[in-house]
Amino acid sequence: MKPAKEQGTSRAKGPAIDPSNDIEFRAVSKRYGDVTAVAGVDLAVPKGAFVALLGPSGCGKTTCLRMIGGFEQPTEGTVLIENRPMNGVPPYQRPVNMVFQHYALFPHLDVMANVSYGLRQMRPPLARTEVQRRSEEALELVRLGGYARRRIHELSGGQQQRVALARAIVNRPAVLLLDEPLAALDRKLRTAMQFELQTLQRELGITFLLVTHDQEEALSMSDFVCVMNAGRVAQTGTPREVYDTPNSLFVADFVGKTNHLSGTLEPGGVLRLANGVGLAVGGNGTGRVAVVLRPEAIRLHPEAAGRGFAGTVTHRIFLGSTVEYAVAADGLGDFLVTADRGKSDGTAEPGARVRLAFDPTALHLYPS
């Protein structure tokens, strides 16, 4: 998989580099000995945006976050925060705060003392009443009003998450960094926190930069997604752009579920699939291509419908509002199909003969 050769196009689609950027990476690389964690990343996070760094583990996203926080120094390139180069600036002098992956709350301090920690570091010192007022305000924002005197170990995971948030926003940073903030929460709480983070970001109006390996999290919360792979930026864009027009096989695969086909592009814009069928897809390239098709772009019809590829339903997974089918298409291999439960194609049983229909424009073609 070859990502990121489309650097130019992705920048045109993504957030433009402009003076109102809160964070900017200029050709940033980070190497640990022989291992390159981050390789020449250019990135811009516009002021007030909610941006997600999305990628598999080991893709360099956390290293990027730690370079913004000041815990790592880039081997090459420059990280700018509010247009100021940050080379050599220690973490405690940077106008950013982080929500750490496992929260990193101070176990020897209670909730109030954790939240007020940042305020108590200010020089010259703030008035006690001011510290008190702003800490309580932050606790109210994360809806932990009555919890000021609780010990950390007395809190549930979700409450600890909120304390970590309150502690990080109390200093009103220019940018809030979130390192896999929802990874340790159960599914239901995670969904609730996704909404809350969005609300919080709108209320505070500060830039949020989220690191996650969970594509759903990235797509659902952020204004912009930056997909990373092997230390490079694979694609930047709005969640819709990244999902609907992935610029590489890697991005298509990583962001959302996919069906893989292979075929040959013939002159005249015809895609010849493995079963010999030719589809008019336009374009003028030729040669072997990898083809990606989203499961929800496929419709299932009864075999008698007579159009589309014939196949047999092998599995059906009930997901509540939607149903997922595994369909073995004759001569084409297995397909994953997502259907609405309410629609007619949500009722096929395993073993049923069906036809798969899709619009050829829904196919994404990548040179293989």
Place this chain on the structure above:
Amino acid sequence: MITAALAAPAAIWLFLFLILPFCAMLVFAFGKRAPEGGYQAAFTLEQFANLPSRAAAFWNTLVLAPIGALLCLLVAYPVAYYLAVKAPPQRRMILVALIVVPFWTSLLVRTYAWMYILGSRGLPNLLDLVGIADVRMLNTPGAVLLGIVYGYLPLMIMPIYVSLEKLDLRLLDASADLGARPASTFFGVTVPLSMPGVITGVALVTILLLGEYLIPQLLGGGKVFFIGNALVDLFLQSRNWPFGSAIAVTMVAVVVIVLAVSMRIAWRFAGARRVDLV
């Protein structure tokens, strides 16, 4: 049942060799010295009334033991911090082993070595050669403290190292992230979270020092003596068992009270701490 069976050997041992002798000592403390030495049955407070005559031994012990433990702490903390936080993990075990190595040689031998180093043919002699004459090092409180720090350092390093090793380094990142300078992080996060190790180390070393005999004997040379030295003197030299017992009983009582109070204060300081803002 099984619990009782498992605890039995230790319980019997402690009863035979700690509780019984202590009772005997308690009885002796209220007795009289037999004319030819030893114990003569009686019930008198005479021995306790005589305690002030050994005030120096009490004073030395109760002052030098805590000071020695605190000096140990000051030297041990940076070492433990380096080992647990700064040292590269692959070298950590070797360094820890090096700290334990001195235990392979008897403390007696090592303290004898200090006797020569501090004695008139040692460092004072060298100082004399460069023109600094008449420096006395041996048989001073300083010599005893030096011996204490030297002998007990590993016992202080270990518990602190263990508690610092458990320290979650992400907490230090979090502290820096929130704007704390390195010194604030150290005193606001590292030190409080290592307090269990510090308290254990100080208590361990202090308790052992209160019964110390060897170091004051060799490096204090009869001038700086601890309770332990006074007891040896009373039991083996002047054979005044009742007075020795009275001193020992008093010392046990003082130590129990001092430790109970100071441990309580220390744990309150280290435990559930909240920062009062208003």
